[in-house]
């Protein structure tokens with residue numbers, strides 16, 4: 001028989017929206033939260049989630065086959081339970097819940113990605129801003145539930161990266177940090193927890209400040225972590241030895257990216273560090289699939305915004321006057337690009 005290329009990867013990718021939708025739906029239903037410390041039959045779990053009997057076994061067993069649920073036994077008496085990862089990351093009551101990003105994927109991006117062809121033809125965003133005049137942050141922050149959903153999504157997407165950053169970056173030479181676009185204050189919290197000598201400020205738009213204050217107080221870090229409210233395109237950035245930007249630069253076009261880099265340069269002392277935490281694309285744009293898809297997601301969300309590589313960051317920061325550069329791999333597809341003044 002003639003050896004032919006494997007068709008598997010083509011079909012696997014083509015159908016992957018099926019499995020994505022099953023997992024996202026399970027999170028939306030709170031399935032993993034319902035199963036916290038319990039084992040339930042399909043009938044019991046289906047009744048709790050108010051599902052029609054037709055789909056329950058297919059839905060739960062697909063999750064078992066995908067490895068996201070455990071099941072003891074076979075047949076109607078079998079009991080479903082959380083896996084270790086499900087309990088840790090997908091139970092809403094877990095302190096390490098990352099499901100916020102899955103909730104937002106299901107509520108917003110699943111639909112918006114349907115219009116990828118239009119985005120590719122027009123270069124225009126395909127989200128809530130498509131038919132309006134407002135920017136996406138104005139749109140999302142006009143209603144508290146949408147703001148909270150977005151904040152939950154950022155926590156889900158960034159928690160593991162911020163934990164890795166807090167552990168891998170050398171904070172010894174520095175005393176202060178400002179996280180620009182700090183959302184719930186998560187980066188400051190994770191860094192302050194591990195580095196008792198640092199004082200941190202989470203800087204974001206005014207509607208976000210109350211949310212950050214609440215999570216900083218809940219982490220009992222109010223003495224060393226503060227908040228500041230402002231607009232990073234209108235106001236100077238708070239001065240600090242380290243300025244971090246988690247998924248900030250990728251939200252904007254080149255001109256605005258460069259503006260933010262220049263503002264960071266002005267706010268840093270000599271020897272200070274600007275750190276961009278992103279799904280940094282590999283320099284040759286061949287490997288980091290998630291980074292490249294994230295850049296397409298920026299097209300869907302913002303139009304002209306885009307993700308970038310370590311080499312791009314180095315070039316833009318060099319233009320602004322930064323002298324030394326580094327890339328630190330964090331977790332999965334994400335890295336910290338560092339520029340020292």
Ligand SMILES: C[S@@+](CC[C@H](N)C(=O)[O-])C[C@H]1O[C@@H](n2cnc3c(N)ncnc32)[C@H](O)[C@@H]1O
Nearest residue numbers: 154158181182183204205230231232233246247
């Ligand atoms: C993509 S989120 C990233 C959140 C967080 N840094 C992370 O990595 O999880 C972008 C953040 O930038 C903030 N932001 C957007 N425009 C801003 C502006 N003009 N001034 C200050 N913050 C802004 C948003 O409120 C949001 O928290």
